Every structure is written in structure tokens, then in C-alpha cells.
Amino acid sequence: METIGYINTPYDEKFAVPRQPGLAPHAVSTIFFYPPYDDPLAFEGLEGFSHIHVIFLFDRIKKTEFSARVRPPRLGGNRRIGVFASRSPFRPSRIGLSVMKLEKIGKNSHGGVFLVVSGADLTNRTPIVDIKPYVPFVDAVPDAKGGFADQAPKLHEVCFSKKALDDLNDLNFGEIAAIKETLAQDPRPAYKNRGEDDKVYGFGMYRHEIRFKVSAGTILVESGERVTDL
Amino acid sequence: METIGYINTPYDEKFAVPRQPGLAPHAVSTIFFYPPYDDPLAFEGLEGFSHIHVIFLFDRIKKTEFSARVRPPRLGGNRRIGVFASRSPFRPSRIGLSVMKLEKIGKNSHGGVFLVVSGADLTNRTPIVDIKPYVPFVDAVPDAKGGFADQAPKLHEVCFSKKALDDLNDLNFGEIAAIKETLAQDPRPAYKNRGEDDKVYGFGMYRHEIRFKVSAGTILVESGERVTDL
Numbered sequence: 158m159e160t161i162g163y164i165n166t167p168y169d170e171k172f173a174v175p176r177q178p179g180l181a182p183h184a185v186s187t188i189f190f191y192p193p194y195d196d197p198l199a200f201e202g203l204e205g206f207s208h209i210h211v212i213f214l215f216d217r218i219k220k221t222e223f224s225a226r227v228r229p230p231r232l233g234g235n236r237r238i239g240v241f242a243s244r245s246p247f248r249p250s251r252i253g254l255s256v257m258k259l260e261k262i263g264k265n266s267h268g269g270v271f272l273v274v275s276g277a278d279l280t281n282r283t284p285i286v287d288i289k290p291y292v293p294f295v296d297a298v299p300d301a302k303g304g305f306a307d308q309a310p311k312l313h314e315v316c317f318s319k320k321a322l323d324d325l326n327d328l329n330f331g332e333i334a335a336i337k338e339t340l341a342q343d344p345r346p347a348y349k350n351r352g353e354d355d356k357v358y359g360f361g362m363y364r365h366e367i368r369f370k371v372s373a374g375t376i377l378v379e380s381g382e383r384v385t386d387l
Numbered sequence: 388m389e390t391i392g393y394i395n396t397p398y399d400e401k402f403a404v405p406r407q408p409g410l411a412p413h414a415v416s417t418i419f420f421y422p423p424y425d426d427p428l429a430f431e432g433l434e435g436f437s438h439i440h441v442i443f444l445f446d447r448i449k450k451t452e453f454s455a456r457v458r459p460p461r462l463g464g465n466r467r468i469g470v471f472a473s474r475s476p477f478r479p480s481r482i483g484l485s486v487m488k489l490e491k492i493g494k495n496s497h498g499g500v501f502l503v504v505s506g507a508d509l510t511n512r513t514p515i516v517d518i519k520p521y522v523p524f525v526d527a528v529p530d531a532k533g534g535f536a537d538q539a540p541k542l543h544e545v546c547f548s549k550k551a552l553d554d555l556n557d558l559n560f561g562e563i564a565a566i567k568e569t570l571a572q573d574p575r576p577a578y579k580n581r582g583e584d585d586k587v588y589g590f591g592m593y594r595h596e597i598r599f600k601v602s603a604g605t606i607l608v609e610s611g612e613r614v615t616d617l
Binding site: 200204210244252 | 467
């Protein structure tokens with residue numbers, strides 16, 4: 158499968174990546190293309206579209222024997238469901254599909270195109286295999302029935318400690334907002350969701366190690382120390 | 388790229404295949420899966436979804452050198468546009484993506500699953516690489532801007548001659564409706580669209596050779612003889 162480029166996202170690791178696209182709209186990402194796919198001619202006309210379909214590879218999933226069922230986080234991680242009834246990365250094709258908002262079509266110093274997008278739900282440096290314009294009259298089916306994923310997940314309250322805000326001092330407003338949106342979905346392993354626990358969890362975002370715990374339904378960010386060796 | 392199955396559609400050849408999914412809703416197709424992907428467990432939960440994303444391969448497109456621009460039929464076939472601003476099959480990944488309505492989850496005599504779908508825009512026997520549930524809260528962006536393809540194409544009036552109706556006598560109402568929907572989009576090569584010409588065009592659908600011409604904006608089906616050797 159030909160790889161045309163890769164995406165830079167705020168998510169340094171799998172943990173905390175939103176479970177669907179669009180859930181953290183402030184998370185701004187950049188899609189870079191390898192030559193010859195960065196040719197401005199290849200993107201002519203894309204400026205008229207507000208959204209794109211990004212087709213990518215779940216490259217961190219090892220190819221294993223086919224497993225017919227998966228445990229989606231949406232169902233608490235305990236109930237199993239068919240892999241083709243899910244968006245699970247553990248699928249024969251290893252192909253992922255996300256709708257993203259196209260924020261900007263940019264050019265690098267060599268004249269090559271890059272795309273700035275928001276709402277990505279991909280790990281940093283995920284390989285991209287295709288970009289297609291989102292065509293609302295065919296792709297938007299607002300009255301479609303969404304099975305077990307019929308509604309957006311419930312969001313949690315997020316609070317930052319004084320130390321966390323100090324730690325994240327070098328980030329801008331949009332980056333803080335993206336961290337907040339990411340945490341609001343409760344990124345704990347699914348089987349812990351909706352439960353209380355005393356554990357402190359951590360994940361990397363914007364090269365900071367975000368540490369949080371959950372108390373009385375609120376996500377409490379305790380620290381966000383800068384990671385230098387990522 | 389792992390192929391999980393193939394689709395049977397009414398479209399015996401590339402000519403006349405709708406240029407986007409959903410344009411010929413009466414065109415009913417069946418997706419068959421190779422073992423082990425036909426395992427009913429792999430589809431558990433899919434019955435709650437009304438639509439699916441079908442990811443397929445443009446297998447009849449030869450792999451050639453990368454061409455940054457294409458001539459989409461939507462723009463009359465003369466104006467060029469970037470390949471990543473189009474849904475053209477001539478793309479590096481050769482991956483296609485269509486939203487289809489899920490009509491039925493069926494089982495064959497060996498207990499293997501097949502899916503009955505409508506609105507397909509694929510040639511008969513196109514290889515399928517993945518099926519994903521269409522999740523409206525992430526996939527439906529009704530207010531997205533659709534660039535040069537912002538609206539569904541204008542439909543033409545379609546009339547059948549007495550001979551054509553006699554020829555298509557063995558087809559049922561839904562099949563005739565699908566032929567009508569397919570013709571209403573004027574399947575002539577794009578550069579002929581909206582123009583008048585005296586030529587008779589033909590294409591295969593439901594194992595009939597449909598022959599038509601265009602007169603005063605109306606598509607006139609002259610004959611639809613049964614093809615025995617397809």
C-alpha cells in the first residue's frame with residue numbers, strides 16, 4: 158500500500174487519542190506529503206471543500222490472525238462486537254478513515270503542499286494513504302442510524318491544578334483547549350470509565366506529560382511536566 | 388492489501404456506473420466475503436446501523452506514474468483538478484470509498500454472511516477491502532462545503548420505447564427503476580454532457596445491453612436486449 162505522507166498530531170502516544178474524529182476540535186494537526194504527492198497541482202480545487210476524508214494505516218497494530226470480534230471502548234471494553242460493526246484498528250485491512258476539518262492548505266519552503274486539519278484522532282506520525290474531498294451530498298447522511306454509537310460520548314468536567322497550569326505555561330490557548338477536550342472524554346481504559354479510582358494516569362500531548370485523576374466525576378489535572386526526550 | 392470479499396452490482400462494465408454512491412438507490416448489490424471474513428461474529432452489532440462505509444480497490448485501473456491532476460466528469464471532462472480534490476479512481480492508493488445503505492444482513496447455505504446494500508456506484512465484482520459502520524455523529528457533516536461538487540447532479544427525463552420495455556420484460560420493478568435512475572444521470576462521456584448528439588450509446592446492466600440516445604434533453608431507451616454471453 159503506497160504511503161503518500163504522514164500526519165503530525167498532538168498525540169505522542171496511543172493513550173488519550175480521541176476515540177473518534179471531531180471530538181477534540183482544537184487539536185490542530187498537519188498532514189505532510191512525500192514528493193511527488195506534495196505537488197500543488199494535486200490539490201487544485203480542494204480549497205472549496207471544508208472537510209476531507211483522511212485514509213490512513215493503523216501502523217502500530219501488529220498483523221495477527223483474524224479475530225472476528227473486538228471490545229470497543231464505547232461499550233465499556235467488556236462487551237464484544239463484530240470487527241466490521243466497529244472502527245477498531247484490529248481489522249484485516251488495517252485501514253482507518255476519519256473526517257477532518259480542512260483549516261488551511263499551506264506550502265513549505267520548497268513549494269510542497271501541507272494540509273492543516275483539526276479534529277484528528279490519530280497518533281503522531283501515522284502514515285497517510287489517501288485524501289479525498291468530503292462531498293456532503295453523498296457523504297452526509299444525518300438521519301443514519303448509528304447502532305451502539307448513536308450519540309457522541311458524554312463529556313466530563315476538567316480542572317487544572319495550579320501546578321499543571323504552570324507546567325503548561327509554554328502552550329497557547331488552543332493547545333490547552335485541545336488538552337481539555339481530550340481529557341473531557343475520560344481517556345482512561347474503557348473498563349474503568351464511569352467508575353471512580355485513586356490511580357493517577359498519564360499520557361503525552363504537545364510534548365508534555367499530562368497526569369490526571371478522576372474524582373466525583375471531574376477530571377483533575379495534577380501536573381503537565383515538559384518532556385525533553387520525546 | 389488484504390481483500391476480504393467482492394461486490395456484485397448491476398453494472399456489468401464501467402460505462403454507466405453512477406459517479407457517486409446513492410445516486411441510483413434502486414440499484415441493489417450484494418457484498419460477499421471470503422472465509423474467515425464471512426464469520427457472523429464479525430458482523431455482530433452491525434444490524435443497528437442503517438449505513439456502512441465500503442472501502443474497495445479500483446482494480447481495473449492500471450498502476451501508472453503519478454498524475455497530479457485528473458478531469459472529473461462533474462466538470463465536463465475538460466477542466467482539470469487535483470487528484471486529492473477529487474474522487475477519481477486514478478489515485479496512488481487506488482482506494483475507493485462509498486457510503487451505502489445497508490438493506491439486509493444475510494446468510495448463505497454454509498452460514499457465511501453476505502450484505503445486501505443499495506446505492507452502490509461500483510462495477511460488478513469490485514474487490515472489497517473493508518466495511519466500517521457509518522457513525523452519523525462523526526461521519527455526517529451536513530453543513531460541510533462541497534467545492535465543485537456542492538450539489539447532486541441534475542437529473543434527466545428517461546423514456547423507454549415499446550421495444551425496450553419488451554426486451555426488459557424479465558426484470559422486476561426495482562431493476563427497471565435502477566436502470567432509469569442510472570440513465571437519469573446521463574451516462575454519456577462527460578464532454579458530451581448537456582449537448583445533443585445523434586449517436587446511440589450502449590452499456591450492460593442486469594445482463595441486458597441498454598441502448599439509448601439523447602433528444603431534446605430526454606434520454607430515450609431504444610432497446611435493452613438480453614445478453615447471453617456475459
